[in-house]
Amino acid sequence: MYLASLGKLALGSRLKALSDHFYGAADEVYQTLGARIESRWLPVLRYLWDTGPSSVTEVADAIGQTHSAVSQLTDKLVRAGMVRRRRDPADGRRTVLVLTDKAHASLAELGPIWCAVRRGVTTSLAEHAAQLLDAIAACERALQERPITEAILAEHAAIKVAPLEIVPYAPALREDFYRLNAQWLERYFRIEDIDRTVLSDPERYILQPGGAIFFARLGEEIIGTCALLHESPGVFELTKMGVDETFRGLGAGKRLLDACIGEFHRRGGHTLFLESNSSLKPALRMYEKAGFVLQPSIRPGSHYERADVYMIYQAPVEAKFA
Known part of the structure; x- marks a missing residue:
């Protein structure tokens, strides 16, 4: 029901x-x-x-x-x-x-x-x-x-003043990682086999190979997540970004994106890319503002059936030398 x-x-x-x-x-x-x-x-x-x-x-x-x-x-x-x-x-x-x-x-x-x-x-x-x-x-x-x-108005007032924090992965947040990604995948597409594999065991498929996972926390609520996947030396993929639809408009997506880009620079990466879908207009605009550039074709060897957008990050000059 x-x-x-x-x-x-x-x-x-x-x-x-x-x-x-x-x-x-x-x-x-x-x-x-x-x-x-x-x-x-x-x-x-x-x-x-x-x-x-x-x-x-x-x-x-x-x-x-x-x-x-x-x-x-x-x-x-x-x-x-x-x-x-x-x-x-x-x-x-x-x-x-x-x-x-x-x-x-x-x-x-x-x-x-x-x-x-x-x-x-x-x-x-x-x-x-x-x-x-x-x-x-x-x-x-x-x-x-x-x-x-x-009671509802009091809680709303508390939510409005609660700080939005970006926190790193912890085992207690494993279910939130799955939940937030499954939410948007099931709404717009479907959960593919590779999604199910990675989301079910993020420690093995993201953290152990040298990646990172971040969460957006508003008070006690985990409202968003994003991952940085280490593909090869110096090459990272921005992936598994999802924000709870009921909390959109608070800037959680941008904060998560900034956290992943910052981690990419701290690790000395030289290539950061992402794959997405052309139907996700708001997300694509956010990526473009952050410095991701649309490529003329999909990424060779893409793992996702839904992917028809391939973007590569071009860091601003000040970020390269920070």
Whole structure:
């Protein structure tokens, strides 16, 4: 399921899809069994049935919906003949909602259906039903203690001031190296055999032959990576660059590129090249600005099926003599 792959980012969408599923199932049951209500009416009708005449504000607070949403639902219930508005006998300035005789009769017929709903949910979800209810209750308590909007905005502020660091390879970052590269390869192309080999064992295929790997770290998040592959004496390949798409625009790609070029100079290399694809326009522009020059043909003996761009780095004069 695609939404599941987005994790917490799609929490609201997944909950809405789940909610719509339950609403749809309840409506199908009500219609099949001839019940005279709709599933979305239930929270308001049941609250008024249990509590008695109440204001829109009281209902909204009790069922956890906005005043506007309850007011709009009330309009539908009034048109359906299930609810009426009246002045509160104890306070003529206050309007309350009252169930009609039709609503009382309709709700009184639902006992066997509600019993079947409880049993059917238990049968369908088994132990997950109780776990889901417990999880929902825990989420509701947590949200009361700290509203989620406040928490998200605080985290965003922290991200904006977090320093972007370039750090060298460490074994704990092996999975990040694979993840960041697999992300863009799977989106634009496919993971070729050579990619899978190198990404699965970067120590053997990049570090041991004399290469280097760098990562971009934003706070606690690893958001990008790039490697310098030692091909032969003095010859290096810039390869395996990937930046998490959700963190693009922060300059991580350029910082990683600069780190690899700096390492190339420190190692006294004389040739630095890269292979890419003509469809990756933003990346190619970044390479050109960094000093890579497009070659008239693809690299002889290229290892990549996707490669139709071959570029060689031409260091500025000051870099050559630094």
